[in-house]
Structures are given as structure tokens and as C-alpha cells.
Amino acid sequence: MNVLVFLMIILFILMKLIGGEKGVRSFTALFLNFCVLFVTVFFMTVQTFNPIFITLIASIIISCINLFYINRINLKSITAFVATLITLLLLIALIFIIVERAMLQGFGIEEIEDLTSFTLYVGVDFVAIAICTIIMGAIGAITDTAISISSAMNEIYIRNPLLNRYDLFKSGMNVGKDILGTTTNTLFFAFIGGYLALILWFKDLAYTFGEVINSKVFSSEIVSIFCIGTGAILIIPITAWLAAYLLTKYKDKVPAN
Template structure:
């Protein structure tokens, strides 16, 4: 317990020192998001409410916290929010199509022994639960990429307000290409670090490559990562286009967040 307290204090001090007021809000947002997550899990147990609708509502709330609470309500946060919503809606269609066909819901045979003392009658369809898990996992990467692109393009336009829409869009896409490589690598190493023990277990069990790929535990995580990566990629051109359109349509004083219509 003491270790958790010390690490939390160190995290807060570093965020406060480097990020200032925004760092403090970012630290507070961690706990707000955790509260939203716990409430989402609680409401999922209510039989009368569709878990997917709950997850979508939670995703919107989390997006508002990450974008509007941390960055305030301004053009770049509004743009990032709209791009997040558009990307999420498109991604949901893909998730429904693929999850129902891939049969990744439920638990793999590697997990059965650990679950023997628990009941699987949780009152939620496991296919629905798999969809909710992917949506919740994707929202963080999507909002992070969206605000990165929107913030960079706002800064570019602030420094050179004479840029036309096409040039500004190309600048946003160039920023997105740089972010793209680090984002996909982050997702890959997050999976590798989190499931390193599982990979070593597969080796001890002498699984063939085909058995590893077809393992439900492995394939479900890979599919989740691919969905999250797809969302992080799709949000780049959407955010770049929205930012270019809104910044050139409105003359924006980014220092006071005031929008003056042309």
C-alpha cells in the first residue's frame, strides 16, 4: 500500500512540475476516468440496460473528460471530440462485423482452470462483453491521437494563419504520419509486456505457431489491438480534415479561444 501511495505522489509531482495546471487536471482526470469505468461495470449488471449503450455513453464521458476538462472548451478540443465520435461510430461497425464472426468471446482453455471456482452466469452476453471491451480499449488511443493532431495543427495555424486549407491538411497529415509509427509500436509493446507470461507458457506447452495463432486468448488480444490501431489510424485524416476545415473557415484567436466568424 505504501508503494502505491509513494508512486502516486511521485506521478502527481512530476505531472504538476512539467505540466503545471494542465498536469494537475490530467492527474485528476485519471481518477475521474476510473470512476466512470467502475460505474460502467456496475450498470452493466443491470439487466434492463444494454451494455453496449452503457459503454458508448461511458466512452463519450471519458472523451469529454480527456478533452474538455484537461484542455478546456476550445476549437482544438471540439475538433478532437468530433473526430473521436466519427471514428468511434465507424469503428463500431467493423467491431460488430468481425467480433460476431471471429468467435473471440468468452474464455480460452488456458483460463478454464483458474475459473473453475467462479460462475460464468454473469448475466451479460459474452459477445456483447467482447465488443464493449474493445470499444473501451480504443477510446483512449483515439482521443490521444485526435488531440495530438488537433493541437499541432492549431499551433501551426497560429504561427502561420496565411496557410490555405489544403496546405494545413497536408501539415496535419505529416504530423499524423510521425505519430502513427509510435502509436502502433506502443500498442505492440503494451501487448507483449502484458502477455509475456502467456507467451512463455505457450513455449513451455510446446504450442505450434498455428496453435498459438488460433488460441482464443492470443487471438482475442491481437484482434483488440488491431481494432485499437485501426481507430488510431482512422482518426488521423478525420482530425486533420476537420481541423483544416474549421481553422480556415473561422478566424481563431487561439490565445483567448475566441471564434470570430468570417
């Protein structure tokens, strides 16, 4: 416990020194997001509530915390929030189709031994849980990309308010292309880092490449990466177009240089 407190203090000090007031708000947002996730998990276990609906509400609240609490209510945070909602709706439609067809719900044979002491009659729809997992995993990447593009385009327009809507959109797309490469790599290495032990276990079990690819545990994570990556890609043109439209339309709301 002392180590956790020590690491938390180091994180807070660094965020305060580098980020200033916004760094402190970002640190506070971590705990607010944790509280939202805790409450979400609690309500998901109540059978009278739809877990997907609860997850959507939680995702909207998390977006508000990450965008409006950290960055205040301004044109760039509003742009990022609206773009996040649009992307989330498009992504949910894709997730429903993919999860239903891929049949990724439930547990794999690698997890049977760990589950022998538990009952599976918990009244939980594992298809819905799989969808909720992907949605919750995507919201962080989507909001991060949205505010990065919106903030960059806001700065570009402040420095050069003579840009027309199309040129501003192209600038946003160029920023988004640079972000896209790092985002996809982040998702990939987050998977590798989190499931390195599983990959080593597959090696010890002498799984063939086909068995690894068809493993429910492995496949569900790969599908999650593809769905989250799709959301991170869709958010780029949506945010770029929306930011270009709002910045040029509401010029009086953009702070002067």
C-alpha cells in the same frame, strides 16, 4: 499500500512540475476516468442495461474529461471531440462485424482451470463484453491522437495564418504520420508486456505456432490490437480534415500569435 501512495505522490509531483496547471488537471482526470470505469462495470452487470450502450456513454464521458477538462473548451478540443465521435462510430461498425465473424467471445481452454470454481450462468452476453472491451481500449488511443493532431495544427495555423485549407490539411497529415508509427508500436508493446507471461506459458505447453495463433486468448488480443490500430489510423485524416476546415472557417476563434 504505502508504496502505491508513494508512487502516486511522485507521479503528481512530476506532472505538476512539468505540466503545471494542465498537469494537475491531467492527474485529476486519471481519478475521474477510474470512477467512470467503476460505474460502467457496475451498470454492465445489471441485466436491464445494454452493455454496449453503457460503454458508448462511458467512452463519450471519458472523451469529455480527457479533452474538455484537461484542455478546456476551445476550437482544438472541440475538433478532437467531434473527430473522436466520428471515428468511434466507424470503428463500432467494424468491431461488430469482426467480433461476430471471429467468434472471440467466451473463454479459452487455458482459462478453464481458473474458472472451475465459478458459475458461468451470470446472464452476461460475452459477445457484447468482447465488443465493449475493444471500444474501451480504443477510446484512449483515439482521443490521444486526435488532440495531438488538433493541437499541432492549431499551433501551425497560429504561426502561419496565411496557410490555405489544403496546405493546413497536409501539415496535419504529416504530423499524423509521425504519430502513427509510435502509436502502433505502443499498442504492440503494451500487448507484449501485458501478455508476456501468457506467451511463456504457451512455450512451456509446447504449443505450435498454429496453436498459438488459433488460441482464443491470443487471437482476441490480436484482434483488439488490429481494431484499436484501425481506429488510431482513421482518426488521423478525420482530425486533419476537420481541423483544417474549422480553423480556416472560424479564423476569428483562433488566438492571435
